[in-house]
Amino acid sequence: MPLSEARAVLLGPVGAGGESVEGLEVVEADEEADLRCLAEEGRRAWRFTPLVSVTPAARPGQVTGQVTGQVTGQVTGQAAGQAAGQDPRSRPESLLANITGCSHLFGDERGLARAMHEEWSGRGFSVRVAVAGSPGTAWAIAHSAHWTGQPWVPLVASPGRDELWMRRLPIEALALRPSVVRSLSELDVARVDRLLDLPAAEIKRRFGEETLGRIDRALGRWQEPLECLPMPDPVVACRSFDYPVSRADWLQEALRELVREVACGLKRRGRVTWRLVCRVQSEVSQSEPEWVEWVTGLVEPSQKAEHLWELVSLQSERRRWPAEVVRLEVLAQGVVVPERPQQTLFKTETEYEATTNGGVLRRGMARLVERLSSRLGETSVSRPVLCEAEVPESAVMLVRVGRERSVERSGERSGERSGERSGEEPWFGAVTRPLRLLEGPRPIEVMAVVPEGPPIRFAWESRAQRVVRYWGPERIETGWWAEGGVARDYYRVETDAGEWYWLFRRRGDDRWFVHGVFE
Amino acid sequence: MSRQDTIKDLGDRLRRMERRVARTEDREPSVGTGHAALDSVLPAGGLVRGTLLEWINGEGPGSGAATLALLSAGGLIRRQDSGPAGTLAVVDRSGGFYTAAAAGLGLSPEGILLVRARSEGEWQWAMEQVLRSPAIDVALTWAGSLDDRVFRRWQLAAELGGGVGMLVRSSEVMGQASWASTRLMVRGCVGEEWAGGRRWRVRVLSGGVGRGAWRAGYQEREVMLELNDETGGLRLLPRLERTVPPGVSATG
Numbered sequence: 001m002p003l004s005e006a007r008a009v010l011l012g013p014v015g016a017g018g019e020s021v022e023g024l025e026v027v028e029a030d031e032e033a034d035l036r037c038l039a040e041e042g043r044r045a046w047r048f049t050p051l052v053s054v055t056p057a058a059r060p061g062q063v064t065g066q067v068t069g070q071v072t073g074q075v076t077g078q079a080a081g082q083a084a085g086q087d088p089r090s091r092p093e094s095l096l097a098n099i100t101g102c103s104h105l106f107g108d109e110r111g112l113a114r115a116m117h118e119e120w121s122g123r124g125f126s127v128r129v130a131v132a133g134s135p136g137t138a139w140a141i142a143h144s145a146h147w148t149g150q151p152w153v154p155l156v157a158s159p160g161r162d163e164l165w166m167r168r169l170p171i172e173a174l175a176l177r178p179s180v181v182r183s184l185s186e187l188d189v190a191r192v193d194r195l196l197d198l199p200a201a202e203i204k205r206r207f208g209e210e211t212l213g214r215i216d217r218a219l220g221r222w223q224e225p226l227e228c229l230p231m232p233d234p235v236v237a238c239r240s241f242d243y244p245v246s247r248a249d250w251l252q253e254a255l256r257e258l259v260r261e262v263a264c265g266l267k268r269r270g271r272v273t274w275r276l277v278c279r280v281q282s283e284v285s286q287s288e289p290e291w292v293e294w295v296t297g298l299v300e301p302s303q304k305a306e307h308l309w310e311l312v313s314l315q316s317e318r319r320r321w322p323a324e325v326v327r328l329e330v331l332a333q334g335v336v337v338p339e340r341p342q343q344t345l346f347k348t349e350t351e352y353e354a355t356t357n358g359g360v361l362r363r364g365m366a367r368l369v370e371r372l373s374s375r376l377g378e379t380s381v382s383r384p385v386l387c388e389a390e391v392p393e394s395a396v397m398l399v400r401v402g403r404e405r406s407v408e409r410s411g412e413r414s415g416e417r418s419g420e421r422s423g424e425e426p427w428f429g430a431v432t433r434p435l436r437l438l439e440g441p442r443p444i445e446v447m448a449v450v451p452e453g454p455p456i457r458f459a460w461e462s463r464a465q466r467v468v469r470y471w472g473p474e475r476i477e478t479g480w481w482a483e484g485g486v487a488r489d490y491y492r493v494e495t496d497a498g499e500w501y502w503l504f505r506r507r508g509d510d511r512w513f514v515h516g517v518f519e
Numbered sequence: 520m521s522r523q524d525t526i527k528d529l530g531d532r533l534r535r536m537e538r539r540v541a542r543t544e545d546r547e548p549s550v551g552t553g554h555a556a557l558d559s560v561l562p563a564g565g566l567v568r569g570t571l572l573e574w575i576n577g578e579g580p581g582s583g584a585a586t587l588a589l590l591s592a593g594g595l596i597r598r599q600d601s602g603p604a605g606t607l608a609v610v611d612r613s614g615g616f617y618t619a620a621a622a623g624l625g626l627s628p629e630g631i632l633l634v635r636a637r638s639e640g641e642w643q644w645a646m647e648q649v650l651r652s653p654a655i656d657v658a659l660t661w662a663g664s665l666d667d668r669v670f671r672r673w674q675l676a677a678e679l680g681g682g683v684g685m686l687v688r689s690s691e692v693m694g695q696a697s698w699a700s701t702r703l704m705v706r707g708c709v710g711e712e713w714a715g716g717r718r719w720r721v722r723v724l725s726g727g728v729g730r731g732a733w734r735a736g737y738q739e740r741e742v743m744l745e746l747n748d749e750t751g752g753l754r755l756l757p758r759l760e761r762t763v764p765p766g767v768s769a770t771g
């Protein structure tokens with residue numbers, strides 16, 4: 001609605017004193033500002049896919065993406081615009097993203113749609129998310145979401161069902177010219193299926209060829225190219241030496257300067273990075289220079305030079321500089337728009353949880369994990385996830401901190417198959433599993449009174465142990481079809497020294513092993 | 520001042536410092552472990568943030584000190600009312616910590632952070648970092664012989680971070696100085712007749728300086744605890760229940 005019309009409806013004629021209506025604030029629509037804001041939000045969407053487009057007209061020199069799987073989010077609220085162009089698709093209010101090949105990172109398309117919804121709704125936007133086979137269909141579903149009765153729930157059209165969805169939508173979902181929509185309403189054509197039942201020649205004759213084109217676009221009948229937001233240039237700093245350098249302190253200082261340059265580059269662009277890659281070129285052999293690469297990952301993206309350098313230097317402590325270094329490079333990867341600054345002086349718990357990867361990481365945890373990972377290696381810091389596996393060694397899966405959610409999502413999807421557990425409720429008693437599981441069962445010599453009977457004595461770590469009580473056997477056996485299957489009879493035993501061990505007899509050859517200690 | 524006088528003076532100053540710290544400790548609120556039996560054993564009536572605790576296996580590693588350490592950590596790790604759940608960091612050199620067993624003791628794997636250190640230096644550094652972090656509520660590690668300076672650094676780190684450090688150790692360290700506020704010796708009760716669960720004798724030993732150190736007049740004592748396998752509950756046994764002589768029994 002133009003501003004003059006809005007004034008007339010809400011305030012009466014200009015100068016009639018209508019401006020004094022309490023609580024009413026009139027702001028002139030600024031389509032350029034909306035577009036800038038939308039483009040900024042589009043860059044946030046790089047977290048989900050690199051191919052993101054804002055809907056308005058194409059600008060030259062931009063990348064065109066392949067269209068196979070599409071998601072569109074209609075971001076309204078802070079980014080809503082009032083510009084009413086001839087083509088409703090040109091309003092600066094929607095993001096179109098090609099999610100082909102990205103959804104598995106979030107479990108599936110529903111998981112990705114949910115994550116997108118959380119991304120923007122968590123920051124105060126009213127957002128509608130729809131996934132469909134083409135940009136036109138995704139846009140149509142998102143803009144007609146009120147038809148489903150649950151407009152704020154992410155909607156996903158299953159593959160091949162785009163037209164079924166479209167047929168039930170109101171005619172406005174086709175993004176036709178307003179005059180055509182008015183004419184169709186007068187003819188009592190309110191839903192898409194009514195229009196599609198009309199002969200194409202008739203539609204063309206009455207409403208023009210453009211209308212047919214827009215119907216085809218909405219139904220995904222032609223491959224609509226996306227004009228994606230250009231990816232930023234890589235943030236990189238490098239230093240070449242005139243002569244090969246082998247002194248670690250010099251190289252360390254040069255590396256520090258490069259990290260500082262990269263941090264400045266990030267700051268200039270208003271970006272933060274998820275990881276820094278340090279590449280070291282050495283000239284040990286003249287013919288073939290060698291490259292060594294160190295990657296420093298962050299749990300929360302950052303641009304602070306001191307913080308980045310602390311992590312890089314921690315990692316360099318456990319690395320050995322190659323001899324004869326001729327070139328150093330530091331590259332920021334995973335460069336993203338930072339989270340919005342804190343809005344209140346003290347964050348509430350809910351706000352805090354929402355801004356730290358869904359509440360997985362608490363305050364300070366990210367910094368701790370980054371430091372530990374940098375010094376000890378990424379695989380040295382993990383979180384355990386329980387799995388319902390027969391073999392004790394497979395009952396716990398270790399995942400890198402910050403990736404638990406993706407593991408949980410994939411567990412939700414394939415939970416029946418993999419038997420992954422919620423992690424809350426163990427399926428055994430308090431003292432039936434040992435706190436220390438040996439890295440591979442250790443063979444031991446055991447004395448038993450009867451064959452296949454319980455152990456009476458055994459030797460462990462050069463000490464003779466007399467069993468005074470035992471519990472078992474607990475048979476753990478995998479099917480014959482399972483690869484590397486096991487067949488074991490486990491015993492919890494208490495020794496005369498009051499210690500508890502977890503022993504098993506391997507069925508088949510009756511050999512005994514210690515598998516754990518109840519520490 | 521003679522050498523003897525200097526030593527006496529330093530000793531007096533140390534005692535004054537310890538008394539002052541102990542008085543501070545009286546005002547430091549303790550956090551319940553979630554097991555009344557354990558709370559009654561601990562000198563402060565629970566865990567005191569910013570302190571180290573030593574759990575000493577009376578015999579070999581299978582005596583169960585780590586099990587009791589984890590049970591006592593539950594009060595800080597489990598979600599209290601609507602508040603956030605705490606985090607337990609396990610700094611492990613061998614990599615054999617079995618989370619499934621910890622889950623059996625009532626600790627959610629979601630609240631556990633596993634840190635694997637491969638060398639002595641890495642392990643000491645990692646434990647200090649973990650203790651220093653305010654994001655960690657309880658840090659657990661297995662420590663054999665420990666350099667006094669490292670031990671002191673850990674104690675200061677725990678004070679800074681505000682968590683509780685738990686060290687599971689062998690009885691070989693009994694003669695060594697300690698910076699832990701509390702030292703507990705754990706021995707399994709042998710061959711007593713009951714269907715399931717596990718029983719221990721826990722002896723609270725004297726010693727320790729710094730926050731959470733002994734309250735004035737606290738005496739060494741020994742109690743018996745029983746962990747019920749089915750309910751996961753821990754209870755304090757009256758003295759009369761520890762009279763059954765050891766012997767071989769088999770329940771299957």
